[in-house]
Amino acid sequence: VPKVSQDHLDARRQQILAGAQRCFAQHGYTGATVARLEQEIGLSRGAIFNYFPSKQELFLALAIEVNRRYGRLLLEGGVEAAIRAMAAEDPEWLGVVFEVHGKLRHDPDFVRRLDEASDAARPTLQDWFEAKQANGTFRDDVSGRDLGRFVTMVLNGLALRVVGEEETDVDATLKLLHDAVAPRQ
Amino acid sequence: VPKVSQDHLDARRQQILAGAQRCFAQHGYTGATVARLEQEIGLSRGAIFNYFPSKQELFLALAIEVNRRYGRLLLEGGVEAAIRAMAAEDPEWLGVVFEVHGKLRHDPDFVRRLDEASDAARPTLQDWFEAKQANGTFRDDVSGRDLGRFVTMVLNGLALRVVGEEETDVDATLKLLHDAVAPRQ
Numbered sequence: 001v002p003k004v005s006q007d008h009l010d011a012r013r014q015q016i017l018a019g020a021q022r023c024f025a026q027h028g029y030t031g032a033t034v035a036r037l038e039q040e041i042g043l044s045r046g047a048i049f050n051y052f053p054s055k056q057e058l059f060l061a062l063a064i065e066v067n068r069r070y071g072r073l074l075l076e077g078g079v080e081a082a083i084r085a086m087a088a089e090d091p092e093w094l095g096v097v098f099e100v101h102g103k104l105r106h107d108p109d110f111v112r113r114l115d116e117a118s119d120a121a122r123p124t125l126q127d128w129f130e131a132k133q134a135n136g137t138f139r140d141d142v143s144g145r146d147l148g149r150f151v152t153m154v155l156n157g158l159a160l161r162v163v164g165e166e167e168t169d170v171d172a173t174l175k176l177l178h179d180a181v182a183p184r185q
Numbered sequence: 186v187p188k189v190s191q192d193h194l195d196a197r198r199q200q201i202l203a204g205a206q207r208c209f210a211q212h213g214y215t216g217a218t219v220a221r222l223e224q225e226i227g228l229s230r231g232a233i234f235n236y237f238p239s240k241q242e243l244f245l246a247l248a249i250e251v252n253r254r255y256g257r258l259l260l261e262g263g264v265e266a267a268i269r270a271m272a273a274e275d276p277e278w279l280g281v282v283f284e285v286h287g288k289l290r291h292d293p294d295f296v297r298r299l300d301e302a303s304d305a306a307r308p309t310l311q312d313w314f315e316a317k318q319a320n321g322t323f324r325d326d327v328s329g330r331d332l333g334r335f336v337t338m339v340l341n342g343l344a345l346r347v348v349g350e351e352e353t354d355v356d357a358t359l360k361l362l363h364d365a366v367a368p369r370q
Contacts, residue, residue: 028291095290102284105348106213146357153342153358160341161334163290172331173338180365 016041016051017065020058025093029059029100059100060110064117066097070155071121075128079151079181080174086158087170095163139183147181201226201236202250205243210278214244214285244285245295249302251282255340256306260313264336264366265359271343272355280348324368332366 019041023032026040032055034045041048052058073082104110129144138147154177161168204226208217211225217240219230226233237243258267289295314329323332339362346353 095287098283099287099290102280102287105280105284142357142360143354146354146361149346149353150339150358150361153339153346154335155342156345157338157340157342160345161338168334169328169331172327173335175327176331176335176365179369180361184364185370 012043012047013051016043016048016058017062019043021062021093024059024062024096025090029055029096029103056104056107056110060113063097063100063114067114067117067121071125074125074151079177082151082155083158083174083177084170086155087162087168087173089159089162091162091165094159098160098163136183138181141184150180151177197228197232198236201228201233201243202247204228206247206278209244209247209281210275214240214281214288241289241292241295245298248282248285248299252299252302252306256310259310259336264362267336267340268343268359268362269355271340272347272353272358274344274347276347276350279344283345283348321368323366326369335365336362 023037023040027036038045070082073085125148126144129148132138133140133144208222208225212221223230255267258270310333311329314333317323318325318329
């Protein structure tokens, strides 16, 4: 048996996730059949389910990846980068995310594992908000936790507008959000 | 045939909507069978479907009613009343709202009729925001439309937190939202 490098495994995993995301966006969660997943990903079901034992696992991995990506965007590019990225998301893909969250919100295993992923990211994000409070970028008369929650609410509210294909003036949104979190003059 | 008063018809309609909302919240959209709807509403399927010809019509009427209620809350109690009402919503019921919005977002008839209801309410809401800009309650360096959209994003982001049963400090949220929309000092 030839040795398979970690890089190869990671690349294959990314190929599967990217293809699955396109497939979910195009056909919805229920419509993303195994045959369609195989076709969009370009791998056999055996290869796919070697990485992700079920469609739900595949979706969970994507949902966790979305959360991570927005965490990284905030940390690296700040609030503006995260808001601009959300405004540019594919409505079909975001629609599937909301649909499946709704569908699986009574599935204890799904909820627990998604919560664990959020919980793992939370201290880093909270540290980031608190550091920005300490250096005077953000107001400090509310907690860093509440600042983070507020930014998340605006991001998620924007996500819902994207799903509904409702127009949003991103610059106006950023201006209002900035003045919510900036230090009071 | 005895004449049935409009008041009676309205009361019956409200009874059906209230019972259906409880039933959807308890059993989810798919789980709200006709038998369960009959039991929770306290009327026969014949009586119910005399008012709403299908479960989807029943849900659409509820979804439109939610939008109207938040419009009225804003107009009568301002941003704070709407935010406090959202924070106090039943997670199960809100969860069903998001689930069905996701499920039916490719149903052209459902989307069109929900959009029509939103479109009908929009001028009144925009007038309200513009009047509050004119009297100095809200800033006027962004449009009333963009203020309305921002408040809606925070409301919807909060709704998602309620669905996920995530804790939110409502006072901190109101403080941040206030400073986003208040005139700059």
